[in-house]
Amino acid sequence: MRWWPALQVLALHFVLLMGLERKVALPERVASYPAQLLGLLRPEVFTQVGPQVLLTGAYLLGGLLLAWFLVVGLARWGRAALWFMEGIPPFLLLVLGGWAGVTYTVSRGLDFPLTPWSPVMLGLYTASLALPVAARVALATGQVRREALDADYTRTARAMGLPEKTVQVQARRVALPERAAGLGGDALALALALVIMEGILQFPGLGNSVYIALQGTLSGTGDAVARAGTDDLLPQQTLSAALLLWLLLGSLATLFLQWLAAQLDPRPRSGEEMH
Template identity: 35%
Template sequence: MTAYVIKRLAVGVLTLLVASLVVFGALEILPGDPARIMLGMNASPEALEALRSQMGLDRPVALRYLSWIAGMATGDFGRSYTYSSPVVALIAERVAVSLPLALIALALSTAIALPVGIFAAARRGRPSDTVAMGLAQVGVAVPNFWFALLLVYVFAVGLRLLPSGGFPGWEEPWPALKALVLPAVALALPQAAILSRVTRSAMLEVLGEDYIRTARAKGLPQRMVLWRHALRNALIPVLTILGLQFSFLLAGTIIVENVFYLPGLGRLIFQAIGQRDLIVVEGVVMLLVATVILVNLLVDIGYAAADPRLRTGR
């Protein structure tokens, strides 16, 4: 198991280095002068030159890349010229919103999807299966921002049970959690629809195996057959989708964050791109890439735990 984890970790580090080259190169070839965008079209040449020097834009590309990599390795992501603040501080402030939101949404999605997928697989071809998968198809088709607006109208405007937007900070945990409930539900429902369909498909493949028929022939209860024997062997595709969903929930929530006025990572990177704040964009994107690689590593470890044959490559 240790060799398996070390091998996956080495692949992750190599992937991170390649991704850093791609991110840095992609931002370098973008049109426009960051200094002119920040200072405006009427800025004097002296001010533009001073800002370019301050941002390091007058240095060779290779030197800027090495300096950027060395800074990130020591935890220094640079300083935002738009916000006049260290990028690490900006990211930490936004992660305090996006990470709990992603975790709550992922927990809700999993809690909904696994029982629904198992229920539908156990009743394949029955009306209950058709209804469950029909609702899942609706969840896949309808965008999450529509769910968000509907939730605001019902629970914030109509029932006045939850806030419609904003984030008060974690100084008072209960109001902060209440502010994340509606966004988490809006994000979780479409993801639960996708995950339930994947769970059903994986379970159907497993339920036709010989060991499942043997377990039933031994007289084991249906609940034990489904949850103890079938689900574990159907977990690999489910874990894959869970890993992808967490990465999406952490980074791909720009629209939902704008609907609920949440100061998360999605809004930060969207604003930084619009303001051509390359330091912030590079830092946030590399953080998200590192998060995706870490999640994939954890998913690979989950694969090995679910299927011991993967530890030896069989």
């Protein structure tokens, strides 16, 4: 069903928004949802969250790209090390990276660049997001690669004189779809981790927009929420827009990586002939 992913995003958005506004009576929350959903079309809402989605999207894209390439290097590590690395919380990695950066720069009389688009912040965010996911995907792709090397068709190819280098290349090719699918399965979780980190650190991004809007929502009253069409609804609309854009970022990344996994799959598709 073509519209099913969009309906899933809207359903999750509705559930999250209803759950975050628990101080307001449920009928009022449901009644105000259409106005909150359309809040992204208001210039004052879009002006606030539009630039933030670019920053959060850049961090997410950077994390996914870094994880893609890290999988290659981590595939050589032992499984025990990968199990340990996949369990490290991204926030802890970010804090450790920030501490190391501050220690290194301040001790030398330098200013630590913490502006949103600085290379240091881009590097810290993307690395903290990528490392645990890359370790988890490396475990999965390593298993697929080993299964491909132990498969009957691989033994047959070796018996027929196929060079070992070619066998290894084909095994890695078989594991490529698993790499894309594994990252796709973690894309929404990566986006959530990123938003949480931005909110906790109050660093520019969708997470900070969610945090600020949520504070305004919680400080309001049910009557204010019910008065749709007034400026009293602005915090709710900003919260709704930030949540929706976060879900769209994670969902689009997931859909793209799922599509990429299908394209990288070396097995013939239905209706195709093997050459």
